[in-house]
Amino acid sequence: MATLYRKYRPQLFKDIIGQDHIVKTLQKALENDRLAHAYLFCGPRGVGKTTIARILAKAANCLDAKNRPCGKCKNCLAIAQGKFIDLIEIDAASNRGIDEIRDLRDKIQFAPNIGKYRVYIIDEVHMLTREAFNALLKTLEEPPAHTIFIFATTEIHKVPETVISRCQRFDFHLGKSALVEKSIKQIAKSEKFKLSDDVLRLIVKASGGSYRDAQSLLDQLSPYLAKGEITLAEALKILNLAALEQLIEFIDILKSNDQKKAISYLQNLRERGVDFAEFVNMLIAKVREELIEKIQAGDDLSWHQITLHRLIAAALESKSSPIDTLPLELAVLDICEGEGGEDIKQESKPQQDAPSKISEIPKDDLAEDKKIESKLDFKEEKKEPAKTDQKKLTQISADQRKAIIETIATKNKTFGSLLETTEWILEGDRLVILAGFNFHKDKIMEKKNYSTLKSEVENAMNCEVDLICKIKGKEDIAEDIGSVFF
Numbered sequence: 001m002a003t004l005y006r007k008y009r010p011q012l013f014k015d016i017i018g019q020d021h022i023v024k025t026l027q028k029a030l031e032n033d034r035l036a037h038a039y040l041f042c043g044p045r046g047v048g049k050t051t052i053a054r055i056l057a058k059a060a061n062c063l064d065a066k067n068r069p070c071g072k073c074k075n076c077l078a079i080a081q082g083k084f085i086d087l088i089e090i091d092a093a094s095n096r097g098i099d100e101i102r103d104l105r106d107k108i109q110f111a112p113n114i115g116k117y118r119v120y121i122i123d124e125v126h127m128l129t130r131e132a133f134n135a136l137l138k139t140l141e142e143p144p145a146h147t148i149f150i151f152a153t154t155e156i157h158k159v160p161e162t163v164i165s166r167c168q169r170f171d172f173h174l175g176k177s178a179l180v181e182k183s184i185k186q187i188a189k190s191e192k193f194k195l196s197d198d199v200l201r202l203i204v205k206a207s208g209g210s211y212r213d214a215q216s217l218l219d220q221l222s223p224y225l226a227k228g229e230i231t232l233a234e235a236l237k238i239l240n241l242a243a244l245e246q247l248i249e250f251i252d253i254l255k256s257n258d259q260k261k262a263i264s265y266l267q268n269l270r271e272r273g274v275d276f277a278e279f280v281n282m283l284i285a286k287v288r289e290e291l292i293e294k295i296q297a298g299d300d301l302s303w304h305q306i307t308l309h310r311l312i313a314a315a316l317e318s319k320s321s322p323i324d325t326l327p328l329e330l331a332v333l334d335i336c337e338g339e340g341g342e343d344i345k346q347e348s349k350p351q352q353d354a355p356s357k358i359s360e361i362p363k364d365d366l367a368e369d370k371k372i373e374s375k376l377d378f379k380e381e382k383k384e385p386a387k388t389d390q391k392k393l394t395q396i397s398a399d400q401r402k403a404i405i406e407t408i409a410t411k412n413k414t415f416g417s418l419l420e421t422t423e424w425i426l427e428g429d430r431l432v433i434l435a436g437f438n439f440h441k442d443k444i445m446e447k448k449n450y451s452t453l454k455s456e457v458e459n460a461m462n463c464e465v466d467l468i469c470k471i472k473g474k475e476d477i478a479e480d481i482g483s484v485f486f
């Protein structure tokens with residue numbers, strides 16, 4: 001399927017689009033003749049890890065002293081044709097066994113046959129068994145001078161630290177839209193395809209930053225493009241991307257904070273019999289994809305984080321909601337409130353009276369969330385003097401907890417409702433508020449809410465209270481997803 005990908009696979013460093021930080025470092029190492037013995041290429045699929053690994057293998061064995069790789073000498077040509085005896089590629093995904101690595105270890109002591117270096121490219125290295133890793137590690141401890149290992153992985157967290165620490169590591173990034181677009185435009189030009197801007201944008205968006213996926217999408221369109229320009233609607237149909245287009249469109253509406261449009265969009269989906277559970281799952285996956293891109297680009301994450309928390313809660317709530325679409329609708333209303341929303345404003349919102357449990361989930365204040373990471377950040381800013389007579393909290397009864405929450409609820413109904421869902425325990429003399437979700441915790445740790453809670457507890461208990469908030473249990477989905485990212 002990926003014929004264009006193979007046909008246009010970069011053969012030289014200068015052909016590579018993106019990953020500049022990696023290409024420059026490798027070229028510098030080549031100029032100074034300081035190649036490492038083990039490289040670790042990590043990053044998402046389809047962003048050039050094995051392509052650059054092969055170019056590096058070529059450069060290491062190129063016969064042209066000045067311009068490595070030249071792409072013209074017999075070694076460069078042999079590698080390009082996949083016939084170079086000193087380049088050994090192992091796909092760990094299908095070759096998990098220790099035997100392959102043992103074999104590698106047996107042969108590694110011998111000098112390369114033709115080239116200056118014997119290069120091992122081990123793709124999806126995280127798939128190796130523990131035994132294979134151990135065998136590999138022994139080799140890595142004392143790599144022969146004529147050997148270069150290039151490991152590639154999409155899941156760096158599964159690679160043992162002992163292996164990582166022996167490699168020069170390069171982190172590959174998803175392609176920025178402009179770069180993926182550039183790569184597609186280049187191929188379209190060479191193939192003499194007429195590509196409308198709409199279709200080009202669709203390919204770039206659908207690729208999610210993977211050059212290989214973008215090229216594979218173009219590949220699927222190529223029989224049609226060979227006959228002439230195609231419309232966006234035709235491209236969507238051919239690529240079966242209607243669902244994706246829908247998601248992208250819907251996310252744009254959410255970002256524009258247009259509640260009315262968002263709700264009518266959902267109604268429309270409902271009328272067309274779209275499976276909401278499936279839609280929410282796809283929506284979560286898509287926003288997560290964008291979040292990962294944002295992390296890699298170092299952009300602001302708050303919208304994506306909060307939106308994901310809300311969507312996950314909606315997905316969970318919908319299973320027990322009397323109307324299965326309601327939690328998503330409420331979440332969408334919340335998301336569309338966007339920045340600058342306030343708790344007080346929230347209290348008059350109709351969704352507060354909805355029967356679903358999600359109505360108790362308060363709206364996060366985006367600006368505030370970002371500022372407040374932990375209690376310590378604002379402890380010093382606390383303006384009102386603590387009601388303290390140096391006594392520490394030693395116990396708190398269920399009735400006392402209930403009374404405190406009721407008092408808070410008279411001032412802020414939403415926050416009171418949220419607190420009802422929490423458990424309170426004492427750890428030493430510290431009061432720990434156990435919240436069900438990350439975004440509940442965030443809400444509790446917001447400056448205003450935290451101060452209210454702390455002073456109400458101190459008032460009621462007549463002593464100084466050390467108060468923190470934690471997430472209940474480890475099974476929390478929001479937490480799990482968080483740990484996948486970071």
Ligand SMILES: [Zn+2]
Binds near residue numbers: 063064070071072076
């Ligand atoms: Zn060469």
